[in-house]
Amino acid sequence: MAKVFIYPATSLILSDLVARFGHKPLGAALGIRERIQTAGVDSPPLQITPEDPKRGLKYAAVEVPSGVRGRMAIYGPLIEEADAAIIVTEADLAFGCMGCARTDELILFSLRQSGIPILELEYPRDEEEGIRFVAAVKKFLDGLPKEESNKEGEA
Amino acid sequence: MAEYTPKYVGTVTKYVFVESPTMTPGELALRAYEASEGVLIKETCFGLQVTGEPEAVDRLIEEIRSFDPTHIFVKDRGFPPGDPRRCRANLGGARPGYLGHEREFRILRYITRGLEELGRGEVREEEPASPARRKRSLLDIKRLQELIDTEEP
Numbered sequence: 001m002a003k004v005f006i007y008p009a010t011s012l013i014l015s016d017l018v019a020r021f022g023h024k025p026l027g028a029a030l031g032i033r034e035r036i037q038t039a040g041v042d043s044p045p046l047q048i049t050p051e052d053p054k055r056g057l058k059y060a061a062v063e064v065p066s067g068v069r070g071r072m073a074i075y076g077p078l079i080e081e082a083d084a085a086i087i088v089t090e091a092d093l094a095f096g097c098m099g100c101a102r103t104d105e106l107i108l109f110s111l112r113q114s115g116i117p118i119l120e121l122e123y124p125r126d127e128e129e130g131i132r133f134v135a136a137v138k139k140f141l142d143g144l145p146k147e148e149s150n151k152e153g154e155a
Numbered sequence: 156m157a158e159y160t161p162k163y164v165g166t167v168t169k170y171v172f173v174e175s176p177t178m179t180p181g182e183l184a185l186r187a188y189e190a191s192e193g194v195l196i197k198e199t200c201f202g203l204q205v206t207g208e209p210e211a212v213d214r215l216i217e218e219i220r221s222f223d224p225t226h227i228f229v230k231d232r233g234f235p236p237g238d239p240r241r242c243r244a245n246l247g248g249a250r251p252g253y254l255g256h257e258r259e260f261r262i263l264r265y266i267t268r269g270l271e272e273l274g275r276g277e278v279r280e281e282e283p284a285s286p287a288r289r290k291r292s293l294l295d296i297k298r299l300q301e302l303i304d305t306e307e308p
Contacts, residue, residue, distance in 0.1 A: 010252065012172060012259045013266055015230035020220075025231070032233025033167070042159035045240040093258040123262055130265025131272045138273060 002144035005082035007107060008094040009075065013123075014086050017134065021141040026082055031074035048073075060106060067099030072106060079110050084117045084144050086137065091123060117144070163235040167212050171203040171219055172256070174263040175226035183222065190218045197236040201260065202227075204236045225270040228263060 002023045006014035009028040018025035035047035043049045048070050056069025059076035079085075087108065088094075094104060111118060119140040124130040173183050184198040187205070194207035194215050203219075205212055220227055234241045243250045 008255075010255055012170070012228055012230045012256060013263070016228040017266070019229060027231060029231035029233040033231070036233055036235075036238075037161045037164045037166075039161055040159050042157040047159065093255040123259075124265040124269070125262075127265055127268045130262070130267075130269040132269075134266060134269025134273055 001146060002083040002141075003081055004141070004144070005079055005085040005111065007085065007087045007111070008091050009107070011088065011091070014088065017137045018086065018141065021138055022146065023141055023144060026078040028074065031078060035074075059110065065099065065102070068102050068106065071099060071103040075103065075107050076110070079107065079114060082111075082114075082116055084119075084140075085111045086119045086121065086140065087111065088121050088123055163206060165208070166206050166235065167209045168204060168206040168232040168235050169212060169216060170230050170232050170256075171205060171216070172228045172260065172263070173202040173223070173226060174228070174260060174267065175223050178223050178226065183219070183227070186222055187215065187219055190215060195236070201256065204232065206235055225267045225274065228266075
C-alpha cells in the first residue's frame, strides 16, 4: 500500500479513489486530526500552536509569513511521507486567503521537487472525461507498489 | 492559556457521501446502524459521519461501500462529529469545508460513470488520455492590441 498525497488536500474524490484502489490517501484531515487529538494548550480552531510555524521552518524560509509556515507544518511531513502524488490542477475549490494560496504554491513546488511519481489531472466536466479521469487514476495507482511503505514522515 | 484536553483520542472519523438514485442518506444510516458494532454514526444531509477505533471504522466502511459501490464515497475527517469548533449548531451558516464538498458533490456522477465503466471492463486498453495539461490558449498580443484600439474612449 503506497502513501499517496492528494491535492487539493481536502478532495473527497481523490481521497475516495486512492482508498478504493488499495492505497493510503494523505490529505489535510490526517494532519488536523493529529493536532486535534493531542493534549496541550487550547488554540482554536485548528490547534495550530506557536510551535507549528517553527516546525514549518523546515519547509519555508524565515521570511515567509508565519501563516504559510504554520500550514506547511501540517502538509510538509505528509509530503515527506508520500510515495506518490495526485494533483488536480486548476481545482476551483482550492482557493482561499493569501496564506492558503501561497501554501498551495509551495505544496505543488515541493511535490514536483521531491521526485516522487505524480499524476496531474483536471476535474471531469462530463461523463466522457469522468471515464478517462477514473481510468487515469486507476492506471497510475496500479503502477505503485502494493506492499506497505517504510517511508516515515518526521512530524 | 487554557489547557486543552482532546476528546475521542485514538479514534478516526470518516465522511460517507451517498449520491445514488436508489439510496437516501436516511436509508444508508439505517443499514449502517445494523452493521455498526459500536461505531458512532451520525446521519447528515449528504450521508454519514462514522467515528470509532480505526479497525472498526475500516470494517464498517467496507460494509457500507458494498451497499452501492459506485455511488458511495468516503473521505477522512480531522474533527470528531459535533465538535464546537466546526459544528454549525454553534457557528451558524455552512460548516467550514461544506462548500468544497458541495462543489465536488456535483461532479460525483461523472466519477460514478467512470467507476461503472471500469467495473464493466469497458475502458479501452490504450493509454487513457490524461485530462490534465489542457493548454489554455493565451491572449495573443495582437488580439490584445485590437481590443485596446477598438475600445471606445
